Amino acid sequence: MKQTAKHDLRELHSEVPAVRQASRQMVRELGFLDHWIGGCGVSHSQCHALIELEHHGVLTAGELSDLLNLDKSTLSRTLKELLEAEYVAVRGGGEDKRKKPLTLAKKGLKQLDRIHAYANDQVHAALSLLSEAERRTVVEGLALYAKALARTRAQSELAIRPMLRSDNPDVARIIRTVMPEFGANGPGFAINDPEVGQMFESYSGDQAGYFVVTRGGDRVVGGAGFGPLAGGGKDVCELRKMYFLPEARGTGMGRKLLLLVLERAREAGFKTCYLETLEKMTQARRLYESVGFEKLCKPLGATGHFGCDSWYAKKL
Amino acid sequence: MKQTAKHDLRELHSEVPAVRQASRQMVRELGFLDHWIGGCGVSHSQCHALIELEHHGVLTAGELSDLLNLDKSTLSRTLKELLEAEYVAVRGGGEDKRKKPLTLAKKGLKQLDRIHAYANDQVHAALSLLSEAERRTVVEGLALYAKALARTRAQSELAIRPMLRSDNPDVARIIRTVMPEFGANGPGFAINDPEVGQMFESYSGDQAGYFVVTRGGDRVVGGAGFGPLAGGGKDVCELRKMYFLPEARGTGMGRKLLLLVLERAREAGFKTCYLETLEKMTQARRLYESVGFEKLCKPLGATGHFGCDSWYAKKL
């Protein structure tokens, strides 16, 4: 197993330059495809803006600049021309007068048809040189790389650190936001624990700890901690109150945080980690299972969280 | 078989938008990767120029602008700054004083190290989120798409048309250039046929035809024709004098030309097509085999080309 992992890593190192080389070449060839745009009356950015508008229906200038990875000022000017040419229209009547929701206009749709016709022809011509299996490799390879890059980017804005006293309000807010999202707001759920408002104090000492995930500077977007399991003996700890705001999910940060908490629990002398959750929290349960938690058929200890219906444990 | 082909095509049509979507997203994510460049003193183009210089050793401004798909004027200015910063140096002593061969200088190498360190880290972080199989898919997918786009681009500059009388000198030149390349310039080879100088006249009439491949306007870069096989009966024709300049090889144009010639031969009433070639022309032989030609163990007819050592035939 370890052998495989090592081999896997060596492979990875040799693949990095290969991927960089291939992506440079691909981008260069895509650049050639874009040359024709000069002759069709819209600029490169205008063309992409139209495509995204078609795809999303209604967008504001800010959303468009995020999607296209262009400065908002560029978009402002780009849109000005598109509006003058009547390719897009402002869908008025919005409540917030700061926003300008944009949609495709008739002429924009027509222009877009021409663009798609050309672009599809080009891509079709290229793909038709490949076999079916090769084409599948292309689709999957591009999508996988895009997704991996996106997740890396999301992760690089996130960081993990021990909770501070000043985080108390933020952490309480997250718990009180996330649990109702899964219908876990009645009696018998952790949301009613008295500790929710004083998480920092509740997880101090060397037998417990709470960690938060922050985004872009120091905004708290998630957290998790550990402490002795009530009525579970001195060798058993509980993974407690692991919650993420939606914006921080699917970034791979949950796994990082979980592994950190487990490591700290092991260092604190615990031999086993127990946790309670809900069947319907499927994303979380998949994560628990993937790091080695095993499903139990009944609860351990006496947490008082009789609202939970799914229990796991793992040797540390 | 036909069923498969149809299914194959339907798949292709649904894959075109998928590839376009994936490639847009990928390019967008790559754009985010490039943002950091702002802080390192070199511009985006300068960075890529350094990478290409490292890869190729010595390059002129023109070669660089081709490689980076940038206008030569952009490169002129870009290089001016790189030279001032002593990142690159002109390797003097060339014979042609119009050229300025460029190489990396010491400071450029150092800068490049920093660039690679950062870029490798980023790509490494992204790839490490993927499994070994997924990473292979990424490498292969990017490379396949880049290659397919490049071939499409090369093909779009090429065209096929029937030979004109005015092509006589060009066609003769190609035949006399390509055959010696494969050592086929002694007696017993088609290069000595009297028709070489008057190809247009030799392939007129409704039982023969010669077609040329042109590049960028009307420069002839290859050709092929058919005519009755000497001593082969009235149902058998010969595929004759199919030659491509090196620049036109590997573009998929050979297949197109071959299929066209075979179709015209069939329309002219021939039932079988025969051809003679050399064992060492492996690329050509693979093409013949891939369109259905079957290897014979001895020649047909009486062409007089006793220099050939490989014979094929195909039902039309």
Add this chain to the structure above:
DNA sequence: GAAGATTGAAACCTCAATCTTT
């Protein structure tokens, strides 16, 4: 004060015209 959008200055890129060497 903050979110959404616009404007001015400067950097970067392309097209076309020009210069230099062959």
Add this chain to the structure above:
DNA sequence: AAAGATTGAGGTTTCAATCTTC
């Protein structure tokens, strides 16, 4: 005249400052 490289004018993009609305 043609190949290689440079310069001038104008379009596109970004950064920073500003305006408007909440």
